[in-house]
Amino acid sequence: MITKEEIASQYQEIQNEICAGLEQLDGKASFTEELWQREGGGGGKTRVILNGDVLEKGGVNFSAVEGQLPETIKNALKVEQHDFFATGVSIVIHPNHPMVPIIHMNIRYFEMPSTNNKSPMRWFGGGIDLTPHYVIDDDAQFFHRKLKAVCDDFNHEFYHRFKVWADDYFFIKHRHETRGIGGIFYDRLAATDEYSWDDIFEFSKALGRSFLPIYSELVNRNRDKEYTEAQQEWQYQRRSRYAEFNLVYDAGTKFGLETNGRIESILMSLPPQARWLYNYQAQPGSEEERTLTLLKKGINWI
Amino acid sequence: MITKEEIASQYQEIQNEICAGLEQLDGKASFTEELWQREGGGGGKTRVILNGDVLEKGGVNFSAVEGQLPETIKNALKVEQHDFFATGVSIVIHPNHPMVPIIHMNIRYFEMPSTNNKSPMRWFGGGIDLTPHYVIDDDAQFFHRKLKAVCDDFNHEFYHRFKVWADDYFFIKHRHETRGIGGIFYDRLAATDEYSWDDIFEFSKALGRSFLPIYSELVNRNRDKEYTEAQQEWQYQRRSRYAEFNLVYDAGTKFGLETNGRIESILMSLPPQARWLYNYQAQPGSEEERTLTLLKKGINWI
Numbered sequence: 001m002i003t004k005e006e007i008a009s010q011y012q013e014i015q016n017e018i019c020a021g022l023e024q025l026d027g028k029a030s031f032t033e034e035l036w037q038r039e040g041g042g043g044g045k046t047r048v049i050l051n052g053d054v055l056e057k058g059g060v061n062f063s064a065v066e067g068q069l070p071e072t073i074k075n076a077l078k079v080e081q082h083d084f085f086a087t088g089v090s091i092v093i094h095p096n097h098p099m100v101p102i103i104h105m106n107i108r109y110f111e112m113p114s115t116n117n118k119s120p121m122r123w124f125g126g127g128i129d130l131t132p133h134y135v136i137d138d139d140a141q142f143f144h145r146k147l148k149a150v151c152d153d154f155n156h157e158f159y160h161r162f163k164v165w166a167d168d169y170f171f172i173k174h175r176h177e178t179r180g181i182g183g184i185f186y187d188r189l190a191a192t193d194e195y196s197w198d199d200i201f202e203f204s205k206a207l208g209r210s211f212l213p214i215y216s217e218l219v220n221r222n223r224d225k226e227y228t229e230a231q232q233e234w235q236y237q238r239r240s241r242y243a244e245f246n247l248v249y250d251a252g253t254k255f256g257l258e259t260n261g262r263i264e265s266i267l268m269s270l271p272p273q274a275r276w277l278y279n280y281q282a283q284p285g286s287e288e289e290r291t292l293t294l295l296k297k298g299i300n301w302i
Numbered sequence: 303m304i305t306k307e308e309i310a311s312q313y314q315e316i317q318n319e320i321c322a323g324l325e326q327l328d329g330k331a332s333f334t335e336e337l338w339q340r341e342g343g344g345g346g347k348t349r350v351i352l353n354g355d356v357l358e359k360g361g362v363n364f365s366a367v368e369g370q371l372p373e374t375i376k377n378a379l380k381v382e383q384h385d386f387f388a389t390g391v392s393i394v395i396h397p398n399h400p401m402v403p404i405i406h407m408n409i410r411y412f413e414m415p416s417t418n419n420k421s422p423m424r425w426f427g428g429g430i431d432l433t434p435h436y437v438i439d440d441d442a443q444f445f446h447r448k449l450k451a452v453c454d455d456f457n458h459e460f461y462h463r464f465k466v467w468a469d470d471y472f473f474i475k476h477r478h479e480t481r482g483i484g485g486i487f488y489d490r491l492a493a494t495d496e497y498s499w500d501d502i503f504e505f506s507k508a509l510g511r512s513f514l515p516i517y518s519e520l521v522n523r524n525r526d527k528e529y530t531e532a533q534q535e536w537q538y539q540r541r542s543r544y545a546e547f548n549l550v551y552d553a554g555t556k557f558g559l560e561t562n563g564r565i566e567s568i569l570m571s572l573p574p575q576a577r578w579l580y581n582y583q584a585q586p587g588s589e590e591e592r593t594l595t596l597l598k599k600g601i602n603w604i
Contacts (some may be wrong), residue, residue: 243576248550276545276573278570
């Protein structure tokens with residue numbers, strides 16, 4: 001069975017590939033790296049790209065942390081065990097262009113070693129989801145088709161299950177709107193009769209490796225479009241909703257804050273700039289209004 | 303004994319006084335009002351001032367809501383009772399000028415009627431706290447002295463108790479920094495042998511009425527100072543910390559989101575614009591660095 005060291009090592013390779021590819025895609029900026037260590041155990045490599053030709057603020061984080069689970073998380077997981085190990089690659093990119101979408105990708109592995117003769121708990125999680133400032137139907141279809149193809153290679157139920165999961169997860173409850181057009185999200189995926197640990201790990205890597213071609217296509221389709229100042233303002237407003245989701249609901253952010261992770265790495269997902277306008281109402285018939293009507297669960301984008 | 307209707311009515315009067323005073327202070331913008339009703343019972347008057355001469359985004363909310371406590375809050379309060387009534391005035395002001403501080407004021411009353419022969423639960427809460435983008439020692443001293451004077455009129459222990467409480471409450475745990483220079487904060491204040499319900503209510507109103515002269519002085523001391531673009535950028539960075547506190551920790555915001563309050567009224571506290579720079583480090587010896595070193599608990603500002 002695959003070891004946690006091997007998982008962490010292959011995740012790092014994926015981080016390397018993605019950073020190299022994103023630099024090429026941007027053509028102007030390059031990543032800077034911070035290595036950090038966590039007081040309780042483990043650490044990570046945070047790579048950030050800033051003020052690029054199209055990538056305004058992007059982070060590609062790798063981390064492998066271990067130690068004692070904090071009280072709050074033990075309670076949430078309903079476990080008495082203390083030790084944990086978690087590794088993953090996590091990406092958020094805020095482009096400078098309102099027609100280029102925000103994207104988020106995460107692949108992760110979590111385990112708690114066995115104690116008191118109980119078997120260890122382990123699972124994989126992850127997903128990719130897209131947050132367009134303006135929903136572009138062709139792009140949405142392309143995005144979901146690509147994710148479906150990645151899923152279908154492993155299991156014909158994955159896409160549907162994980163698409164519904166993303167709709168539910170990336171939901172800004174207090175706004176009654178989804179963060180974007182969803183994608184796929186899964187958590188606590190463990191081996192079954194149908195698929196082995198190796199299969200799940202292969203799926204995790206395939207998802208990680210699908211990120212670069214998918215986002216490159218979406219960037220290149222839109223980066224040369226002209227846009228107005230009003231559209232840029234709208235982009236900053238949408239970014240504020242992204243900040244709301246991440247600070248109020250996102251489980252990864254909460255986990256990071258509660259396990260005393262490196263704060264700048266956890267919050268690199270927050271937008272470079274955001275606007276909160278009081279009581280904004282989109283103009284009837286506008287593209288902004290259209291986008292708002294599409295921020296809901298259950299849309300079949302394919 | 304004072305009734306909840308009377309409390310709500312006098313709180314509305316304070317809202318009126320403050321809005322009139324803030325319009326005069328600003329000299330350019332005026333408030334617009336939205337009346338709203340809550341599905342579960344009650345409603346409020348949200349008043350917002352935008353793009354003024356100095357008040358860039360300010361909200362002065364009155365609300366009086368009632369109905370059934372949501373599950374989560376019942377659990378937090380460890381009560382089985384369902385009905386509640388809550389009224390209050392809540393203010394947040396974001397000025398356009400980096401030398402003028404952000405301010406927050408809240409006065410509130412909460413009650414749950416008696417059921418099963420148990421006596422009703424009721425209490426007052428509130429406070430005023432200041433978030434300067436740049437800490438100015440004279441202003442900080444003035445601010446805390448004024449609050450101490452309001453407290454001392456009622457009880458000589460209030461200022462110290464409530465100042466410590468504010469330090470603890472307005473703390474951004476994941477940044478290891480306070481939101482600003484604190485002020486006073488109190489919750490669940492109920493009658494004792496030392497002070498009656500009437501005393502507490504008088505204190506609540508006195509605190510509410512201290513807001514306008516205090517903030518007017520702080521605005522007028524600083525509004526005509528010149529500032530640079532870099533100082534404005536710093537202001538936007540500080541605003542991002544304000545957003546983090548309100549979305550991650552603020553109990554009033556959580557209560558509003560969980561009791562299905564009017565979302566634009568609850569989140570009017572968020573800044574008109576905010577910036578998240580990755581891994582910002584203040585220049586050694588700069589005013590920005592000095593401010594950061596002063597964002598901690600336990601400073602005696604007087």
